[in-house]
Amino acid sequence: MKYLIPFLMVLVFTNVQAQYPGVNIPxxxxxxxxxxxxxxxEYELHIMLPAGYKAGDKKYPVVYLMDSQWDFPLVTGLYGEYYYDGFIPELIIVGVTWSGEKANYDSLRLRDYSPTKVAAMPGSGxxxxxxxxxxxxxxxxxESNYKADGENRTLMGCSGxxxxxxxxxxxQPELFTGYAAATPYIPWDNEVxxxxxxxxxxxxxxNPVRVYMTMGDVETTRPVYEKFAAHMAARHYPSVRLHSKILENTGHGGTKHETYARGLQYVFERPQLNLAASVLNSYAGNYQLPDGRTMQLKNEHGQLALYFGSNRMFTLYAASETDLYATAQFVNIHFEHASxxxxxxxxxxxxxxxxxxxxN
Structure with a gap:
């Protein structure tokens, strides 16, 4: 009876909770x-569209997330934070999972994610x-139902x-421009x-690709992973930008949030170009906003700085000759030219x- 009472309490609690609506992700x-x-x-797709999606015909990079049944809320939350800080652009997130209330995620993950058949793992491969x-x-x-950029896709997954x-x-490296892999199980099928x-x-x-991989420092497969990551790094692939990281005091499940957050930041990191002094000097000067306020751009030691009044606000970095940005806050500047x-x-x-x- 002592085991039955807690079980009944769980049932009562669940039934009470079921009277209330679930939480939806805006x-x-x-x-x-x-x-x-x-x-x-049948696959279920969890899709997040950026706030400015309905305005204009702009196409957006797409992040394809594996195991959306678990990680879609995490990744959409991280996206909001890192977009707010200006580290990543507006994105479409497509989380992929399997339909059905009783979907067996373990067997379905094994089937779809494993590259080879292993006799001891029925359904794999x-x-x-x-x-x-x-x-x-x-x-x-x-890409036919959404304003998705087919030339800018990122793939993210954890474990399998x-x-x-x-x-x-x-x-098939040409399918994606970015890859984020959290704690990959390198021992699969004798390290195939x-x-x-x-x-x-x-x-x-x-086309170049960017790869961000991690492993928790307390995981038992850490030595195998470190050997594999070092092997990849030693290749010096011509068109691959690679970063591997061991996450401090982190286990298997805990690698996701940092891998996906830092992985997105790594994949979408903008360049910091050195513009010619003549270009910087042409941009330097005073600018008037629609409300009458003015801001000033100054060339300081080969970089533009943004001022409001006497307050130095931001150092600006060049993503191209006409596009600059700040890293301390969401600030993007695009220059227009006439004559x-x-x-x-x-x-x-x-x-x-x-x-x-x-x-002036």
């Missing part, structure tokens, strides 16, 4: 797609089919999902990922964009 929606490639499997589903069915669905992420990198990596090292990629000279700039801050006319 800006998100659920779509479903049935695959002809993966044996008629379906990564090629799942990858074909993404390429031939999922991408066309997303990270094995699939690295397998995709090694076998080495075989795929060996073939990948022989390739010359048409070969700067006529003003668009000043974009979080939730606001206005044109500042150059007055």
């Amino acid at each position: 800006g998100s929606e659920v779509r479903k797609i049935t695959s002809k490639i993966v044996a008629g499997q 379906g990564a090629d089919q799942f990858l074909a589903f993404m390429k031939q069915e999922l991408f066309p669905f997303i 999902g990270a094995v699939f992420t690295l397998y995709t990198l090694f076998t 990922l080495y075989k795929y990596e060996q073939e990948f090292a022989k390739r010359r990629l048409g 070969g000279k700067p006529s003003g700039c668009w000043l974009e801050t979080y939730g606001n964009k206005q044109f500042a006319k150059k007055i």
